[in-house]
Amino acid sequence: MSELILETSRLILRPLSAKDIEEVYEYNSDYEVVKYMYELSVKPGEVFPKERTLEFLCGCDQEWKKEKPSFYEFAVIEKESRKLIGNICAYLNEDGTECEFGWSFNRKYHGKGYCTEAALKLKQFAFNTIKVKKIIARCDERNNPSRRVMEKIGLKLLWQNGFRRYPNTGEESTEAMYFIENGE
Numbered sequence: 001m002s003e004l005i006l007e008t009s010r011l012i013l014r015p016l017s018a019k020d021i022e023e024v025y026e027y028n029s030d031y032e033v034v035k036y037m038y039e040l041s042v043k044p045g046e047v048f049p050k051e052r053t054l055e056f057l058c059g060c061d062q063e064w065k066k067e068k069p070s071f072y073e074f075a076v077i078e079k080e081s082r083k084l085i086g087n088i089c090a091y092l093n094e095d096g097t098e099c100e101f102g103w104s105f106n107r108k109y110h111g112k113g114y115c116t117e118a119a120l121k122l123k124q125f126a127f128n129t130i131k132v133k134k135i136i137a138r139c140d141e142r143n144n145p146s147r148r149v150m151e152k153i154g155l156k157l158l159w160q161n162g163f164r165r166y167p168n169t170g171e172e173s174t175e176a177m178y179f180i181e182n183g184e
């Protein structure tokens, strides 16, 4: 697929790549950022391994080469500074009718509305270009910033009593799930 660029007033969304390792690892190595992330979560005092971040980014490069990617993982660039400040993605289900959103931002850029701005653009892309019928998003029930983003982009709470066990730490927790259908 040719390079896909999405733009908002303050941000550029472009394919996330292995070349982004240093900027992505700046926040993947931050406990406060990864603590509620299902696949990245570590115990307090531990650091998510850089090699695994690189592996993930190499996987993104491979996926972006496909005619029909099964996931769209974007780097979020702040226009003003040209800095990569986070990543945001849409993962498709098997028949491509639904996608799940995920996001993660460098802590220095939290609280400025950036994730909401990027997620609104991704929502538009998912409904109008990938043409999914439904978008879902899940998070740890304690993850209020993430829940607020879900609410601010129009997703509705489906349940908040799901069971979650973090694969890297074994920690058990409660999960919330939000959704929106096209046309709502």
Ligand SMILES: CC(C)(COP(=O)(O)OP(=O)(O)OC[C@H]1O[C@@H](n2cnc3c(N)ncnc32)[C@H](O)[C@@H]1OP(=O)(O)O)[C@@H](O)C(=O)NCCC(=O)NCCS
Residues within 6 Å of the ligand: 032, 033, 034, 036, 037, 038, 102, 103, 104, 105, 106, 109, 110, 111, 112, 113, 114, 115, 116, 117, 138, 139, 140, 143, 144, 145, 146, 148, 149
């Ligand atoms: C979830 C996350 C991406 C939100 O990014 P963000 O750019 O800060 O989000 P926004 O600014 O668009 O707003 C979302 C909410 O974040 C909250 N928030 C987070 N950090 C904040 C800060 N430093 N100052 C003010 N508000 C903050 C606010 O409550 C805001 O909601 P509000 O507008 O109703 O007050 C970010 O907190 C993050 O990277 N978290 C760690 C990774 C993670 O948990 N990802 C989700 C896994 S499911």
